[in-house]
Amino acid sequence: MNKLKWWxxxxxxxxxxxxxxxxxxxxxxxxxxxxEKLDYLQALGVTALWLSPHYPSPMWDCGYDIxxxxxVAPEYGTLEDFDRFLxxxxxRGLHVLLDLVLNHTSDQHPWFLESKSGRNNPKADWYxxxxxxxxxxxxxxxxxxxxxxxxxxxxxxxxxxxxxxxQYYYHYFMKQQPDLNWRNPHVKAAMWKMVRFWLERGVDGxxxxxxxxxxxxxxxxxxxxxxxxxxxxxxxxxxQTPAEKKRLARYWQEMFRYQWGGPxxxxxxxxxxxxxxxxxxxxxxxxxxxxxxxxxxGDDELHLVFNFPLMRTERLTPGWVRKNQAERxxxxxxxxxxxxxxxxxxxxDSPRLRTRYGDGLHxxxxxxxxxxxxxxxxxxxxxYNGEEIGMTDLLITDPSNLRxxxxxxxxxxxxxxxxxPPAEAALRAGRMSRxxxxxPMQWRNAPNGGFCPxxxxxxLPVNPNYAEGVNVExxxxxxxxxxxxxxxxxxxxxxTPALVEGEYRPVHExxxxxxxxLRQTASQTVLVILNDSNRRRRLDFSSLSPRPGRxxxxxxxxxxxxxxxxxxxxxxxxxxxxxxx
Numbered sequence: 410m411n412k413l414k415w416w417x418x419x420x421x422x423x424x425x426x427x428x429x430x431x432x433x434x435x436x437x438x439x440x441x442x443x444x445e446k447l448d449y450l451q452a453l454g455v456t457a458l459w460l461s462p463h464y465p466s467p468m469w470d471c472g473y474d475i476x477x478x479x480x481v482a483p484e485y486g487t488l489e490d491f492d493r494f495l496x497x498x499x500x501r502g503l504h505v506l507l508d509l510v511l512n513h514t515s516d517q518h519p520w521f522l523e524s525k526s527g528r529n530n531p532k533a534d535w536y537x538x539x540x541x542x543x544x545x546x547x548x549x550x551x552x553x554x555x556x557x558x559x560x561x562x563x564x565x566x567x568x569x570x571x572x573x574x575x576q577y578y579y580h581y582f583m584k585q586q587p588d589l590n591w592r593n594p595h596v597k598a599a600m601w602k603m604v605r606f607w608l609e610r611g612v613d614g615x616x617x618x619x620x621x622x623x624x625x626x627x628x629x630x631x632x633x634x635x636x637x638x639x640x641x642x643x644x645x646x647x648x649q650t651p652a653e654k655k656r657l658a659r660y661w662q663e664m665f666r667y668q669w670g671g672p673x674x675x676x677x678x679x680x681x682x683x684x685x686x687x688x689x690x691x692x693x694x695x696x697x698x699x700x701x702x703x704x705x706x707g708d709d710e711l712h713l714v715f716n717f718p719l720m721r722t723e724r725l726t727p728g729w730v731r732k733n734q735a736e737r738x739x740x741x742x743x744x745x746x747x748x749x750x751x752x753x754x755x756x757x758d759s760p761r762l763r764t765r766y767g768d769g770l771h772x773x774x775x776x777x778x779x780x781x782x783x784x785x786x787x788x789x790x791x792x793y794n795g796e797e798i799g800m801t802d803l804l805i806t807d808p809s810n811l812r813x814x815x816x817x818x819x820x821x822x823x824x825x826x827x828x829x830p831p832a833e834a835a836l837r838a839g840r841m842s843r844x845x846x847x848x849p850m851q852w853r854n855a856p857n858g859g860f861c862p863x864x865x866x867x868x869l870p871v872n873p874n875y876a877e878g879v880n881v882e883x884x885x886x887x888x889x890x891x892x893x894x895x896x897x898x899x900x901x902x903x904x905t906p907a908l909v910e911g912e913y914r915p916v917h918e919x920x921x922x923x924x925x926x927l928r929q930t931a932s933q934t935v936l937v938i939l940n941d942s943n944r945r946r947r948l949d950f951s952s953l954s955p956r957p958g959r960x961x962x963x964x965x966x967x968x969x970x971x972x973x974x975x976x977x978x979x980x981x982x983x984x985x986x987x988x989x990x
Contacts, residue, residue, distance in 0.1 A: 415457075415504060416614070416693045416712065417749055418909050420784070420899060421791040422455040425757050426463050426485055427471065427868055428849045429794055431861040437868050438849070438860075440486035440494045447497050449881070453797060453892075454899030457504040459616050459695075461757055463491065467517050469585040469814050470563075471847070473508075473618060474515040478603040495611055506693065507607055509615035511600060512622045513586040520599075521587050525571045525578070535596050536587045537579040539568070539629070552577075557631045559668055560638040564818035567668070581622045581668055583814065591623055591677065601684055608685070614693030615685075617711070620678070621698055624671030634664045639822035643829075646837055670700075678703060678710040695751065707746030713789060716752045720759065725766055725779060727924035727941055730786075731915050734926075738787065738913060750788025754779060755796060761846045762793070764802040771943060773799060774982035777894050777964050778939055781984035784902045785928065785937045787913040795850055797895040798884050802845040803872040806835050812869055816842030844869055851875035853882040894964065901962045901986065907933040908986075916953065922946070923979065927953070927989075934989040935961060936974075943981035951975035958987035 424443060432441025440463075450458065462472035465482045472482070481491050498505050514521055523532040541553030555568035555577055561584070568577040569584040578587050589596050604615070636644065641660055648657045678694075682705075685692045694710075696703050699717040704710055719725075719733045741748035755762045763776045776799055783790045805811055808820045820838035823829040829837070839845065849871050853859030858875035859882070861867050872879070884890035902908045911928035922942040928935045936953065940946060951974045958972040965980040972987045979985060 413910055414691045414693075414712075416691065416789060418903075419457040419504065419789055420455045420902065421457045421459050421506070421789065422450060422453070423459045423461065423756055423791060423793045425461045425794055425847055427461075428847055428860075430850060430852070431865070431867075434862045434865055435484070436857075436861045436865040437484045439484065440481070440490040444490075444494050444497050447494075447501055447503065451501045451503065452896070454896055454903065455792065456502065456903075457506065457613070458498060459506040459791070460508060462508045462510065467515055467585065468812075469515070469583055471812070471843075473510055474513070474517075474583065474586045475510055476515040476517045476519075478514075478600075479606045492610065499611070504613040504693075506614050506616050506695065507612050508618055509604070510618045511589070511591075512619050513580065513582060513588045516585045516587055525573055528574055528576075532595075534590055534593055537590050537625075538574065538576045539579065540576055541570075557629045559625075559629075559632065560641075560664055562638070562665065563815045565638055565822075579625070581619075581625070588622070588625075591673070597677075597680075601680075604681070604684060608688050608692060612692075613690065614695070614712075616695045616697060618697050620674065620696050620703065621669045621700070623677065624673045625669070626667035626671055630667045632664050632667060634660045636660065636664075638664075639819070639826055642819060642841070643823070643827055646841075675702070675705065675710060679705065682710055701740045701744070701748060704741075704744060704748050707741075707744035707748045713749060713751040715791070716750060716788070719752060720754055725754075725782065725941075727920060727922070727939075730782065730924055731918060734786065734913060734915070750786070751791070752783055752786050752788050753791040753793075754783055755793045755846075756791070757793065757847055758843055759846065761800055761802050762796050763799050764846075771982060773891060774943075776891060778941065778982050778984055780895060780898055781937075781964065782924070782939055784898055785908055785926075785939075785986070787911070787928070797892050798851060798881055799879055799891045800848070800851060801872065801874065801879070803848045803870060804836075804839045805842065805844055805870060806839045808835050808838060810870055811838065811842055811844055813842040813844045813847075816844065848872050851880040854878075854880050898962070905933070905935060905961060905986070906930055907935040911935065916950070917948075923948070925950070936987045936989055938977070938979055938983070938985045938987070940979045940981060940983045945981055946979045948977045948979055949975050950977060954989045956990045958989050961986040961988050 427438045429438045430442025430446045432439050432445055463481055463485050464475045465477040465480050466472045466474050481488050495505055520532055520535050523530050524535045539556040543553045552570040555566055559567040561567045561580055563583045567579055570577050580587050644657050648654045693712050695713045696711045698714050703714050716737055722729050763772050766779055767775055811817050816838045820834050823834035824831055848869050849860035849867050851858035854876055856863035857867050858871040884892035907928040907930050911930045914927040917925045924939045926937050958974055960968055960970050960972055964984040
């Protein structure tokens with residue numbers, strides 16, 4: 410194998426700390442629980458971890474509203490607990506990424522409390538403050554009107570009035586998440602100090618949250634959508650015709666176009682990359698974005714951005730995957746320093762893989778097929794905790810059980826502003842909520858899924874299908890389980906150089922019901938076949954080699970060890986990997 414960076418050979422596993430493992434029995438995941446599960450993760454076969462935010466927070470946005478960047482939330486443990494976790498992970502060969510939230514803080518962060526206290530405070534311009542263009546206008550506090558019609562992507566207007574200053578502050582997300590003013594050099598210095606704090610503790614890099622929102626249009630250009638956010642979400646729920654859906658897509662793009670990707674972002678990413686590169690060990694920067702431009706020349710901004718376009722479909726058809734790979738890899742290859750791909754099919758903000766891409770009949774077969782896809786495409790894969798046991802979304806229809814404040818805001822807006830009946834509003838809020846795919850990890854067939862003791866109340870309801878085999882303990886004992894399929898598939902990937910570092914070349918490009926491609930190095934060629942239907946197929950790949958191939962892996966029992974490339978019988982939903990000679 411060539412000398413790749415550790416993150417090019419890695420398989421990442423996202424841990425959602427609040428839902429992963431409760432070590433102290435209070436119904437909330439914590440570092441004690443995570444430490445206890447490191448052997449499980451090592452045995453699973455992943456080699457790197459990404460932690461969603463673990464910092465102190467009022468939890469308006471499940472930790473993405475940070476009140477102290479250089480500490481650990483008390484419910485998760487202490488800084489010493491974090492250090493023990495990091496050391497224990499490293500001892501097992503697991504690298505660790507932290508979530509880096511650059512765009513905003515909590516409104517309870519000491520910086521913001523100082524900033525809002527008055528216009529003469531030393532931190533007065535650490536956030537984005539604006540006067541009303543019409544100070545004498547109407548408003549419940551005599552505040553006039555907001556600077557423009559920008560919307561928060563979570564809960565209504567993007568401007569909140571503060572009487573102490575007689576001004577509005579800007580927030581792309583919730584009003585409890587004020588945007589930092591990155592044009593202030595003191596802000597930048599403070600944030601870079603924070604980055605160094607964690608790098609010096611030994612973390613291996615960062616996943617950068619919502620980087621596109623860091624700079625907005627300095628001219629504050631208003632959008633031209635004839636709806637507010639609640640109206641737009643309502644349209645998203647009710648749009649049915651192609652024309653309505655097309656208008657919806659146009660409205661989404663137009664509503665936020667001036668709040669994304671403002672000037673200065675590439676220079677900022679170059680600064681951060683230079684900082685990170687000062688530290689040994691090939692520290693990593695992964696952007697929560699799919700824009701390859703944020704990789705700069707391939708060697709001077711972010712190391713990776715996610716291939717989110719792969720996920721944006723109702724079904725992962727062979728044609729969709731081929732088109733995605735053709736476009737994505739061509740863009741990466743065109744960078745002056747060739748870019749490295751990064752693929753994922755789910756995370757804490759997206760429906761669970763089994764729910765999103767299942768068909769209701771063959772969900773587990775498709776879950777296996779989609780893991781095989783993710784682990785055989787070129788690039789670094791990211792998995793989300795719980796996918797390995799086939800966890801599914803849990804629709805929470807009682808608004809009192811929702812913890813995603815974006816959903817609770819939407820429920821109130823539907824009922825109070827749009828006149829939607831409460832029962833329908835509850836259903837729609839539950840469907841849009843991110844709580845459905847953040848429910849606690851299901852460890853055993855026991856009360857609360859073994860996540861926490863029976864007498865504890867988990868922070869979110871546990872999906873009751875833990876009692877139907879969707880739990881780690883029962884699947885661990887079942888050789889045919891999805892969990893053991895994950896383990897085998899991960900082991901095959903790590904043991905097969907072509908799957909880690911090989912080039913990607915599609916074959917049988919007109920096939921509509923199966924996907925086939927080669928992964929090739931100078932010393933190894935592997936044919937990957939993924940049957941996207943429940944029908945058995947006889948396929949001919951004799952043009953690739955006159956010699957029989959060697960079976961590396963099959964999701965189907967009984968596949969022959971020697972493969973006649975001219976007469977390959979592929980079972981329904983089978984994933985087969987064959988080494989060619």
